[in-house]
Amino acid sequence: MANHLPAGHPPVLAPKVGVLLLNLGTPDATDYWSVRRYLSEFLSDRRVIDTSPWIWQPLLQGIILSVRPQKSGANYARIWDKDTNESPLRVITRRQTEKLQARLGADVVVDYAMRYGSPSTASGIDRLQAAGCQKILLAPLYPQYSATTTATANDKAFDRLKQLRWQPAIRTLPAYFEEPSYIKALAESIANGVAALDFTPDIILTSFHGMPVKYLEAGDIYHCLCFKTNRLVREYLGWPKEKLMVTFQSRFGPTKWLEPYTDATLKALPGRGMKKVAVVAPAFSADCIETLEEIAITGREEFEHAGGEHYAYIPCLNDSDGGMEMLETVVRKELQGWI
Numbered sequence: 001m002a003n004h005l006p007a008g009h010p011p012v013l014a015p016k017v018g019v020l021l022l023n024l025g026t027p028d029a030t031d032y033w034s035v036r037r038y039l040s041e042f043l044s045d046r047r048v049i050d051t052s053p054w055i056w057q058p059l060l061q062g063i064i065l066s067v068r069p070q071k072s073g074a075n076y077a078r079i080w081d082k083d084t085n086e087s088p089l090r091v092i093t094r095r096q097t098e099k100l101q102a103r104l105g106a107d108v109v110v111d112y113a114m115r116y117g118s119p120s121t122a123s124g125i126d127r128l129q130a131a132g133c134q135k136i137l138l139a140p141l142y143p144q145y146s147a148t149t150t151a152t153a154n155d156k157a158f159d160r161l162k163q164l165r166w167q168p169a170i171r172t173l174p175a176y177f178e179e180p181s182y183i184k185a186l187a188e189s190i191a192n193g194v195a196a197l198d199f200t201p202d203i204i205l206t207s208f209h210g211m212p213v214k215y216l217e218a219g220d221i222y223h224c225l226c227f228k229t230n231r232l233v234r235e236y237l238g239w240p241k242e243k244l245m246v247t248f249q250s251r252f253g254p255t256k257w258l259e260p261y262t263d264a265t266l267k268a269l270p271g272r273g274m275k276k277v278a279v280v281a282p283a284f285s286a287d288c289i290e291t292l293e294e295i296a297i298t299g300r301e302e303f304e305h306a307g308g309e310h311y312a313y314i315p316c317l318n319d320s321d322g323g324m325e326m327l328e329t330v331v332r333k334e335l336q337g338w339i
Helices: 032-043 053-079 088-104 121-130 147-161 180-195 213-217 222-237 262-272 289-305 321-334
Strands: 016-026 108-117 133-140 169-172 203-209 244-249 276-280 310-314
Touching: 016 032, 016 088, 016 121, 016 147, 032 053, 032 108, 053 289, 088 108, 088 321, 108 121, 108 147, 121 133, 121 147, 133 147, 133 321, 147 169, 147 222, 180 222, 180 276, 180 310, 180 321, 203 222, 203 262, 203 289, 213 222, 222 244, 244 262, 244 289, 262 276, 262 289, 276 289, 289 310
Parallel strands: 016 108, 016 133, 133 169, 203 244, 203 276, 276 310
Antiparallel strands: none
């Protein structure tokens, strides 16, 4: 191509295809100001908190962000990756990116970005364009669609596209909650996780991230997708209905959220005679504060305090062989016709 350019023309890279893995985000450190910046961006997203900014922002920038960063920072410190001085979410997402790049080969450029915090979604698009990518697959790493996750990740990418003089062609990765490769990878990770335990769980909780009930009533389909994933996994494993139970975690504020709540369930199970439990978090593609601190640490404390005897957290798919095979499969499906 360069041989046909007129004299003085800027260099033109050979056109490439890009894949941008998109995840939720993370503070850059565990100190007050780093966590405050992250939470301010996260909790200012109108898809996450749809209360009028005239009401919400004074509360957020006042008492909430005066108090919550200390608590969240302490929780992040409990699971922080000391070797890289980064959150596990960023470390794992980067490893997923590197492994997917190796699987897809030189014809595709793979990068990652975060909806909140760094590396930003805008910078990810810019890096792919600078590498010559004229076609980009945006890949939100959320198996079950929600406006609070998948949509807001795409929103941020579209915000950057609106600013570009030369936009790349864009595709977006659909929710893959029922993709056979995802169900297989998730089911086998649960089965292998249970088989490795030194006890047999009375019940296994599939703990999905929660959402206010009013979002469901407004038309968000997330709730249904969570239950379908749970059913397909159970059918794949051939387990009875009572073996695998859907719960919802991470509720925030006084609003009613999707039930049953994970924390309340963990506190109640020992009283029902179920004192051996395992928990998995299928809505998360990579382990993060909501899984490593809220479920693996705090969940265990709540369960044992209520009289539970055996507790296990089964990790997310992360960059495991099964997880990467699944990710390659769903990405290649959306790249058909481009590569």
